Amino acid sequence: MAEPDIDDIERRMGKAIDVLKQEFVGLRTGRASVSMLDPVRVEVYGSMMPINQIGTVSVPEPRMISVQVWDKSNVKAVEKAITASGLGLNPQADGTLIRIPIPELNEQRRKELTKVAGQYAEQAKVAVRGVRRDGMDNLKKSEKDGDLGEDDVKMYQEEIQKLTDDATKKIDEMLAQKTKEVLQV
Known part of the structure; x- marks a missing residue:
């Protein structure tokens, strides 16, 4: 060398x-965006995976993100990962659908x-x-x-x-x- x-x-x-x-894309200012959850990694099937590989991430309202988890057994893991992400989000599970209200800044x-x-x-x-x-x-x-x-x-x-x-x-x-x-x- x-x-x-x-x-x-x-x-x-x-x-x-x-x-x-x-x-920085994940740090949004007040409006919901699917990219807000990009930094979140979920521990499933023995490895860390991005949230968009575990479910469908969408924005049904300007101040709400929803994650439709494909495998019901992963709902708790997704909820836990979002809560622990440091983004200040509070997910609420309803079956396989997780709703994440975006708090007013x-x-x-x-x-x-x-x-x-x-x-x-x-x-x-x-x-x-x-x-x-x-x-x-x-x-x-x-x-x-x-x-x-x-x-x-x-x-x-x-x-x-x-x-x-x-x-x-x-x-x-x-x-x-x-x-x-x-x-x-």
């Missing part, structure tokens, strides 16, 4: 940002959503820093093995650090945008 794969590092950091975008709920958004952003930053650490470790190994000189290592370290700074800046911008969107009355 002579040179680090900068494109791979950039791609992996981009993937962390893409995951953050998906999580009061000031307290808006603040809770900004905290959740902050947690998602922090997870993305941790992922980016993990990619950075992997890249730096590979550089040190290459230098130790004699594949790269000291000047090359320094140049690649600066490039990796710049990618990390850019990704972190983008995450901060996305968080600021989402916070503004959530707090807007």
Whole structure:
């Protein structure tokens, strides 16, 4: 391994940002959307599955989501996963149909959503820093093995650090945008 794969590092950091975008889609501001349940994973059949693979998710009213669970034995698991998701939703089961009313966003709920958004952003930053650490470790190994000189290592370290700074800046911008969107009355 002579040179680090900068494109791979950039791609992996981009993937962390893409995951953050998906999580932010789930944080809606007052109106129901089927994508609100995208981050929810349900433990069924011995593995974690997205909710849309266990039932049909729909929005019958602007402030209501419904999940028609296909297998009656999974209703409790779906209910539990929605409750534990941190989205502040309270599912109500009726046979195989789960109704999820979307609460009116009061000031307290808006603040809770900004905290959740902050947690998602922090997870993305941790992922980016993990990619950075992997890249730096590979550089040190290459230098130790004699594949790269000291000047090359320094140049690649600066490039990796710049990618990390850019990704972190983008995450901060996305968080600021989402916070503004959530707090807007």
